[in-house]
Amino acid sequence: MYLESLGLSLNQTKSKLVEYPGTFEYLGYAFSPKGKVIPKKAEENLNDRLEMMWLSQTKLTFSEKLKKGAEILEGWEQYFKNKKNIGSIYEYMIILYMTQQKNVDIKYLLSERKKLHNVNLENMKFLIEYWKKKELPDMVLYEYEDYYNVAEMDTDVKIEDIYKKELLDEYEKMFQNQQEESLQNIMQIYSDVTCYHKAAVFMKLASEQKNHKRDMVIIQPQTKLDRNPLSLSDEMIHEYMDKFVGREDTYVSESMGENGRRCCEQMAEPLTENVLKRHFKGDDTVGTFVQRNNGTCKFLVIDIDISKKVLLSIRNTPEKMQEYLQDAAAVAVEYRKELKHMGIQAYIEDSGYRGYHVWVFFQDWAQVRYVNLFEDILEQNVKKTDDSVTVEYFPNKTHSKAAAAKQAIKLPYGYHVKTMKQSYFLDEELQPVQDVGKFIRQIALYTPAALKSIIAKYSSAQELNQEAASVNVDENLDDFGEMSENIRIVLQKCNLMRYLCQKARKTGYLTHCERQSLLYVFGHMGEEGADFLHQVMSFTMNYQYQVTQKFLNKIPAKPISCIKLRDQYQKITAECGCNCNFSRVKNCYPSPVLHAIKSGNEESREITLPTSRTITKEKESKVCEELNINKKVQDIAGKILEMKKQKRGIDKEITKQERELERIFNEAGVDCMEVSFGMLVRRKTADGYEWVVEL
Template identity: 25%
Template sequence: MKKQADGTKTDSQSSLDFNLLLDRVEEAILEGKEREGCRKILGREGVWKKLGAEKQLKWARLAQMAGDIELALEILDHVNKHTPELENAWKEHIELLSILDQKKELVQVLARAKEYIGEEYHNYLKDTLISQDSQLVMEREKVFSPFDNLKERQAAIRKFLDLFSGREDRFARQWADRSEGKQGYVPVNRPISENDVEEHLSGRKTYGIYLLRSDSTVLVAVIDVDIVPEYRKTPLKSSDRDTIRRERSYLFRRVSELSQELGLSPVIEFSGAKGYHFWYFFESAVPAGSIRGVLERIKREIANDLSAFHIEVFPKQDKLSGKGFGNLVKLPLGIHRLTGKRSYFLGCNERSTEAQLRYLYKIKKANPENVSFGGADAEKSRILVHPRMKRWAEDYPELMTLQVSCPPLGQIIASIRGGNPLSVREEKVLYQTIGFLPRARTLLHHLFSSSSDYNPHMVDYRLSRLRGKPLGCRRIHSLMNYIGDFCIFDKKEEYPHPLLHIDGWDSGSIVTSEKVKDLRSALENLKVAISRVEAFLK
């Protein structure tokens, strides 16, 4: 055998020797000769560790053939650690662990192999080997979850920063003194980072963003709605609770409808304090003055309809001036330092931070080219009807007119359309206004069919009991505890009531005799309804 000048073997000679050794060991194992001798040779750690990865892989196969499974696993693990790019080593390691039914080790190796064997093949192995075994599923959760969750969390935080993007070079930290009932913000003079968002989400700190960018544009805008101080007192009267509930339902529906008409889609968040934020996101930066004008139009449409809520638009400035940074808004999903409450998105059914972060992927930014930008002097009185509302408005024009023209009645209509239960007073207002319209039966059945306790027989019965004339504006304001202004009609009316908003309204269209004539059948229907309820309660 040829040697180098110093007496050592050349690389080609060493390779030839190892190949010859492997061939002879394999031959002996296959023939069943000198099994123990083969195992001793294979067990020489100083020998197999000098081999290349491919030969080590063959050495592991021979160890399996010789019955030394522990050695085979040791070699495969060594190859995985030192030559992770060798895909076959991962596959053989996974296959052997699967045959041996070593569940915990199998899941751990699968987790390590994900980066090297390809996503598609990894998922195939994971689904094939794990999905049918409950114990493996549990082990998988222990091993995979930390990796997957960390990766998912980091991606969600990047999505969070992409959506809630304010001024480029600074943000603000919230402080609060609960003993004094005071809170505020201090500027942080650097860009917000992923670590800052993690602190915010964990509740360790709470941050806000300045909406105006350095060039007086915005990527996100907000309509801020807070409960007015008079309705924050505790305990609240039941009538005040009804007002808040009714106006909140009206607010959510009306802001969404008006926004969609203008090419926008708000994301509603409970702020963690005393109200709600309607967030608007844009694919590219828009002038602050332009979007402020759009949101002010929405505000004007509904502000006078509300008594329990106060509305503000952010940003409040069209341009930056002086040394100020403009107004800021608290970032969502954090804890309000004064109240100790965490904010959350109403569109997500789960309150956990993880679920709320996943909800971010459902949010779509508006294309500025599709937004109906208008000046602050845009027409105030125009009734906005989104295409999704068009069919409803065409089928029930009387309801559409009343919803947008009569604030207290509009709140009730929006509330019941949202599936919310009505109070006794709210039902009274509906019946004693809409009940006097020519299509009263159709309209009221349509509205009450949205309620969980809808009883068609009861609707017919109550309609049959109507007498006199529609409820007047003063009486409705009193019943609803509504403190807004009274409507102004084109001509002075001795007895103003909501139905005067409807074109062609004629009090002569009320035919009392028809209602009396239907009383007997209505009573029969009521008896049937009562018998059904009694049968249900037995």
């Protein structure tokens, strides 16, 4: 009312009441009793913005990127006037660019430089020129060594100036002419001054450059059409699905149409173990969608095929087909070699028809935008010799929008619908992998951080700030007080739920959408879930018990799905990691509540199953049983082991008592004796004696 009397109004959506003292954010700043500070998220946003500018603006020259970066940084500093730490190597270079005509604290610049790592050639050249102008040869040498990741090696060795000059001369020659001889000379100088770790690195580089040549590729044609279905244990099937299956809630089924063309039908259900077994037998041919709806993927596949134009020209000519397959295999090997040169182990699969797939696997779901950048680097580094072979990337930029993620890849060890030939992985010699289970277990996985590091090294981009691309969600749940085991399991397993709860605790604020997301999970976890929801909402400044209870009373019939959550929180789930791996069960969709249901404890019976609303109670009961099958088997196996343990103790005690009876009967010289419940008789057997009670 007072504001209205002054002719002022308050925007309710941009205002909130907060308890003070405490910590809250307003207009980009974090406020506490100690004053206002720049929140970490604001620094991360700056790094993320600089990073994406450097990566995506490929048409800009290096100088233009520095200029544009300076504009971004100046705008940020005009708003946040507080001093901050330099967050990345490209921010560092922008600062050098902005201060090149000013007096700067050189000691500060030197100390900050040692905290950062550069892996990009263009950056190195810029930094070297800067230090040359400042007449700091030690820093010039540092830039070379940092680029090759040897700056932190042999730090206890002091290199004399004469050897430093020799090293600088050889480094400069190498970057001017890219000579293998310079690598060997650098190795020798480091060895002479007893920097043996650095020398070892350059010896390896010299060897790799010598061997980095195109090899002659010989492949054996797949002539047998006899089916040899892949047979894996249940454990290995789960491992297969964990590595090869992309989007969880749907898959593609392939068939041959009447016109002889492949037809793909999207199946609106999870890809289960039974579907996969049919795929292995050749009863069905299925593919997986590469990316999820939050723009993340678990693998990269390079599809190398004989072009359709060539295929039409060599129809029904097996010799020609084999000749062009040799060319496709050579390209696949070239990709594998280039990836190995980057430090990535790739795997080649014979697709069963007109080419090969080259697979790279990620440890966690990686953001597609970075995978696309990585693909751009590969495309630049690996050149095709002619147009007889086509190359397609999965995921590719055409399908990068999460809403239109329709790009699918046929799963390995199935049968091609046209040729009925089985696809299979090849070893280093391009021979079929023999022990498939061992092969799957030993597949190398790479983190998104490792992927970004490679992008920085091999593109015109800077080293990426890895913290800016990931959100570490606080795992400490102590401030939430006592909670049931089911609630704890969901918070520990689901990064998004933990993120939203921690946000409520730390900031005292949740959007309406965020409140609904928590409601649609914990509201379906019985009385304990409702109590916990009230507890989380009580952290927010405008919490009212009656309002929260009102929403609980009219909650939807089924819990929210992981698919819906990823769609609503695309950036957060991509950054904090949405890596839950639920077993595929028919009539059941992935949801955070499954973490608690799979625990199989008594309290989990109150949790709403994430199934279709139209499903019958009988089918729902079967879903619940299938979800808990591992827990049930584990419990039964545990009981059997415990009973066997008890049985061993009982058998041991029976043997002891029988020996005592045997001693008594021997001393008495009898084979039978009357007892209260009958006649105890000792009978001779091949193994000793048996004891019988005759009534």
